[in-house]
Amino acid sequence: MSTGRPEHRAWLLADVGGTNARVGLYNPGQGEPDLLFARPTSDFDDLAGLLRAAIQTCPEAHVRHAACAIASPVEADDIALTNAGWRFSVEQTRRRCELDTLEIINDWAAQGWAITRLGPTELAQRSDGVPAPMTPKLALGPGTGLGSALVVPADARWQVFATEGGHISFGPQTPREAAVVTHINARFGHCSAERMASGKGLETIDAATAAIDGRDGQPRDAYAIVADAKADEPAARETLTLFTQALASAAGDLALATGARGGVYIGGGLIPALGALFDWQAFHQRFIAKGRFGDYLNGIPVFSIEASQPALAGLAAYVEQRS
Template identity: 40%
Template sequence: MQTMPTSVTNEHPAGFPGGPRLLADVGGTNARFALELAPGNIGYVHVLPCAAYATLAAALRAYLGLPDVAAVAPVVRHGAIAIANPVAGDVVRMTNHHWQFSIAQLREECGFEVLAVVNDFTALARALPYLDLGEEKRQVGGRGAEPGTPLAVIGPGTGLGVSALIPTAAGWTALQSEGGHASFSPINETEVEILRFARREFGHVSAERLISGSGIELVYRALADLHGVPAEPLSAADVTLRALRGNCLLCDETIESFCGMLGTVAGNLAVTLGARGGVYIGGGIVPKLGERFDRSLFRARFEGKGRFNAYLSAIPTYVITAGYPAFAGVSAILAERLGDR
């Protein structure tokens, strides 16, 4: 279990009438938990590996039972969970992990009065307006964001999350999207060969199949096959590390292909939504690439839409660098559910 040492600020000394609130961001690999003690005052962050717990309820109870958490919040009545999965109805079955649960039963089992469960990228989209440039996001290309226009977010990690924030007269509306499962479309001959390789294993090759952690591994094997060289049994982390160290040309080509494909899909998202407010890159992979991402094909492929090159060249793209950006989003969603914001 990973823990982030927390010093709770006193910027918002007045707590919630209903007591501290649980915030969670659950992915296919890790479940991140926090307490919100007052508006904007988020702390007591712990990261629990999903594989260590049979159910989400077990992970949630383990977090609430941690000594530092239990000391400040012996009772938690209100919570919000962002989860890497579609949320439609009461039953949630995770795509990239074995957990499944009833929202109503989870609320009752863990003693919540109100429990909101939303898609993780819906929550991340809601967090976008709260991210500070320089501290929580960095710009990679483009010019200034156009006020009053949609914001888009895409993020490769265990899967490929997609969402957007649409401005309305009543405020922002986050889209509940599963855009990562749209069909992958190759742009050049190398990507045609990657697609052919992937089709040997999968009947349908989505963008997520290639632009994700497991996708990096698949692209590495496909390029090895294309070049007629043996593929080592490398994880996505291994491929990334070797590429960053500069001691594996095949690994570097894999990361370059990954960044290029992400650029194309992000550009598609921008023109589809008219996201002149910016396209944000979340997930756990891209922030770790650092400067390698900035000098990759990403931005050229993002802008490479023929007659719409000038349109896309103006749209800024941002890498989200905040440690736990979804917490601000689920906090806003829960506050609306409770009617206090």
């Protein structure tokens, strides 16, 4: 969503997730964004508070333009940041911050724009396969939720479309997965991919297996589950396995649905936090487990996004293409 007319000056870029917010300063055509700060989203009451705090850190830049990636659908002036409890008007925020331009895009649209800009050292190939030229690419990844975006060729350029692929229904492939899905369906009314393959998904899976197995104790948050998995606690390890299978299954479904022969690019904050606990080989085996179309998926390369601030890079690419 756009408000105002841009000029060739510094842009404030903000990547605002349900958990963390990262803000950078960018001069179009002059390298990469400079990170100003990274803070918990809960430090701020709304977007205006975050932007004003950022503007105060660089008064010499005379910032008049901002572009923000928000973990929410972006369809009108009224925006709700679901996982942080924010609700704001884009136009009112622009006025409160005394900006000439305020652009709002979905956070995974920013990730999609990032993969049009990232270099080889900022990507790690996790499977065989060669990207087919000028074919769609899929950006996907777990953080607080499960985000996705489709990147499609348009003449000699790219266009990026935010999607809600994380909310497709998850299809269980084993009796254990079926039991977990039945429990989640009973609890929430729908078992989406996000209910399994995200930070919140780790907690949902763990609570489901605890109920199914009759384990006592308080529910664990994602941090505790990861810590216990690192200590090789069996239930936590199973939770990570179920999470990995769910993410791979969703990635394979979305790659088939979109014809993403240009590659699947996995980002988000959760997999880097898991580090060596995340099993890329197991991911790929489940990714291609689509019967007759296993060979089709085996030809699609899977990359992990290794850039430190991919959403800010994506916002920079977005600002460049609209100039």
